[in-house]
Amino acid sequence: MHVTSEKFQDNAKAAIDDDQLQAGLFIFGKIFPLLREATASKLPEFEALRDSARDIKIEALNNLGTYLEAFEDRVEEAGGRVHWARTAEEANTIVEQLCEESGGKDIIKSKSMVTEELELNDHLIGKGYNVVETDLGEYIIQLRNEKPFHIVGPALHLNAGQVSDTFYEAHQKYGRTERVEDKVKLVEEARIVLRERFKNADVGITGANFLVAETGQIVLVTNEGNADLTATLPKRHIVVTGIEKVVPTLDDLSVFLRILARSATGQDTSNYVSLYSGPRRARDADGPESFDVVLVDNGRTDMLGTPVEEMLRCIRCGACLNSCPVFTTVGGQSYGSVYSGPMGAVWTPALASVSSAAKLPNASSFCGKCEEVCPVRIPLPSMMRHWREKEFEAHLTPSGQRWGLGVWAWLGRHPSLYRAATSIAGMGLRLIAKGRRGRRFVTALPFIGRGWTQSRDLAAPAEPTFLSQYKEGRRR
Amino acid sequence: MTAQTSTTDKRIGLFATCLVNTMRPRVGFAALKLLEDAGYDVAVPADQTCCGQPNYNSGDRESTRSFARGFIRQFADYDYVVVPSGSCAAMVKVHYPKLFEDDEPEKTAINAIAERTYELVSFLTDVAGIDRVENAHATSVTYHDACSGLRELKIKQQPRTLLGSVDGLELKEMEDSDVCCGFGGLFCVKYPDVSGEMVRKKSEEVAKTGAEAVVTGDVGCLLNIEGALARRGDPTRAYHVAEVLAGFDKEDAS
Incomplete structure (x- = not known):
């Protein structure tokens, strides 16, 4: 299976800016979950x-x-x-x-x-x-x-206009030279063209x-x-x-x-x-x-007997896609794989490879809604985490992230340095924050923080760290 | 605060979490107040650090185990561990046991501490038996269900019950209150476009309610939604539920 999942971020960005695609996503993200809930509750x-x-x-x-x-x-x-x-x-x-x-x-x-x-x-x-x-x-x-x-x-x-263009171009060879735009007529045209294919197949x-x-x-x-x-x-x-x-x-x-x-x-x-x-x-x-x-x-x-064995229960209903806040933001084609959404994020590394598809199991906030709706109760977030573990074991995790995690773990083993580091981070943020309506916000962060400030501000801490204040005797 | 339990001799270890410690220290003091008012003896172990979620969710299992061992050293002696975060509480309660499934005797210690660990609000309602707080505040809030607390710890009604008991406080429910805000730990910086769009939708739902503040149980989600509101020039405040229950939000000029 060929995948182009490494382009997930670029694809996602384009999809977010595509109004037509976002309108289609509305059907999956809003209508289908409502219908599912209504019919299930009956x-x-x-x-x-x-x-x-x-x-x-x-x-x-x-x-x-x-x-x-x-x-x-x-x-x-x-x-x-x-x-x-x-x-x-x-x-x-x-x-x-x-x-x-x-x-x-x-x-x-x-x-x-x-x-x-x-x-x-x-x-x-x-x-x-x-x-x-x-x-x-x-x-x-x-x-x-x-x-x-x-x-x-x-x-x-x-939308109907895009389908109209597609049919107009493709059906000329069947003598259908008139452009059709009405939705019902488009379906009718497809039916007429396909009927011949059925008869002659x-x-x-x-x-x-x-x-x-x-x-x-x-x-x-x-x-x-x-x-x-x-x-x-x-x-x-x-x-x-x-x-x-x-x-x-x-x-x-x-x-x-x-x-x-x-x-x-x-x-x-x-x-x-x-x-x-x-x-x-x-x-x-x-x-x-x-x-x-x-x-x-x-x-x-190959999936049998591994932590992703349970994925084989999947009945391809798509409920996990419809419930997924990432899928309903970026759409299926962003995933660069036949299988998209949470189920695709688990299937794709299994069928292609971890190295080619690692972007997909990482593209989840682990909100857990997919697992909540999966009709066969597949623990999708745990399996996405499994692929992240495989990625980490194989040293495929981006080096900056890997380094950061190493530093963080080291601070975790040295509590006094952890306290010092969090104090310094808090002070730094207070220093670069700008006042607005009695609060202070950081509007531009460097390095990995850029991802944060590209679309939101960061409220700076208003005071020294909790642990330092507690140590000095503050209780309330 | 009306506690069904009278003064108890149970000891609580408060796990502040990295984000409360660094970004919103007041939430820690609000938690202290709420737990002490409920009659508990609360301490903050000095050498606590992180629960290890960033490493765990990045696939770095071995480091996560070392965070978990540090956690046990800090909190083993308490009757309860209380955490003002659904996601860090769920990390300990739900995920720590999975990290030590095949390792006796560590497994026993981990399972024991996981059982005694609670998210703050659900601890107040479900363990301390509190159903109202003595606090009055004429304000309106909308509540965002942070994902881990909602789905891993089943926290849905508890914060609404306590918020509803604040005299004069109006709860205005937003649409899709249970849809992820797009924080997701490192997710928000690894996939900034997707996360940014998710929190844009969330902040829109918040704004639609016209509430004066959005309230939630996790500082990660709080900072995310607050930052998105600020970026769009929206004056709506964002509070941790503990800040509102303890009345600390009243300190802020509106």
Whole structure:
């Protein structure tokens, strides 16, 4: 997985100055959390369901091999095939071979974060295939050559005008030379253009929200219906998904279906929940002729048994993004990774590397709101701290910060010097502060303090340190 | 102050925290007053330093353990350790035990001190059993829920209860009072643009209430919000909840 996370700060600055993007963030940061809260509060057992969901995932991950093999057996019994991919390269090669077997060149896809992670589209396009995303948001960002803005709403940072420009440019080749600006008409245009792709596609590629070990079914939870067309219209259905998506039974699945949409979009349930198992049978009215599931590891088994194992419980609902004051300030593309927000700050170093992605787990104030809303109770802040520890161990922490921490720890071991240093710091601040309305503020600090005073003043201490005054006998 | 408990023989060690010690010493004296008025014998161990959060949150686990050992040396002999900060109290109460999970006998000592450590306001309400302070002040305040106290120590109602008991004080709730102000320790200087935008939003919510002061339980958040208000030329004051409960805010010219 390629990441450009080292540019987080620059990206963030640009995002903060982008009014259009900020308007999109308002939907995630304000509307979705309100909807989530409203729908969750109507369900008295919501908190208990979260506990169950966590426990089911723990059980599934503790016996991952067993459940995946059971899933494979059921898929084969239904006439499908299961392929195991250790790396992104292996997964892409397997999918390419399966496409080759189809004999055709036209591929349609429904939204799948795993295939984004694998950069599958680039791989297939490089091999001469036509790949079209069919989720409306994903289709738009594919035309614009962008990465998803949010794992649930990939294009919610764009307005109708921007989409209009994109369609006007991209759809001319289909004879649509008139510019469309109305939102409903834009959706209609996408539908008309995509309908042709659906009808002519040789291969449909989907992800999976869940895999059911008991039945060998793959589960798609969507709102647009495009995933079902992708899964059923072409002759070949390829499912590409991460190994952590397996749940033991259909009963277990029902628990997740009750929390997923509520956590993601505040819906009681999504518009479509579809379970697929195997290719079309003799008496089936429709369905693909072949059904292949590519189970992707790509770093996931390396997470087992480590402090970030619990991240594998993630069901990609996006609640942590919507609740995150950093995400809702900078948006998904600032992260330079397919996965953004708190979940992305934990996934990205695991799937790419600590050195390339360290900016992400550091971009958190540890406010803890993500953990509060996570439907499977993943302790996201602790895991971000884990990556900071890995960064520190590997001497990747910026040298100035490392030096400062060393000095601070040394002062911690020498209390009299700590007292002297804090006294001097307080005196220094009082010295450079300027009076305003009876208070004194520092308006410009050097070095690391510049980060503070670039956007706020610092109220200088009004008196000598607490410890020094206490020592001299002051008590109140 | 109305204490349900009469004078107690319990001894409290007050952990001032770096930011109170250096930036807002008055909060330490306010804490002393509130705890003594509640009938406790309070001392301030002279060799206390930092709880180690900057190192802990930067991934420097080993240094953090040395801060924790220093903390035990200073506070082991007290019945309670009280901290005028949700985040430093949570560091001791929630995170110290994680640092010594596999180390007997240190683990026992750490767990014992973690159990006896409390954030100031929740100590007053939940342990001392106080539900009102004898104090009158005609002012209006809005309360910002500092993240660590709110989510790690479940401090939400306690400060509101005590603030509500101050005669004449009006509490004007802001929107998103539980959304982070963007301080986050070193976060605010490592990601100044993001932090600056977060505190800009926060100071806007504060200003919208029209309250005379914003009140919170952590000096880090306090300095952050106060600084952002000052930068926008907003005269709204910022106080630690202990300053208001002890009546020290009245010393300031408005």
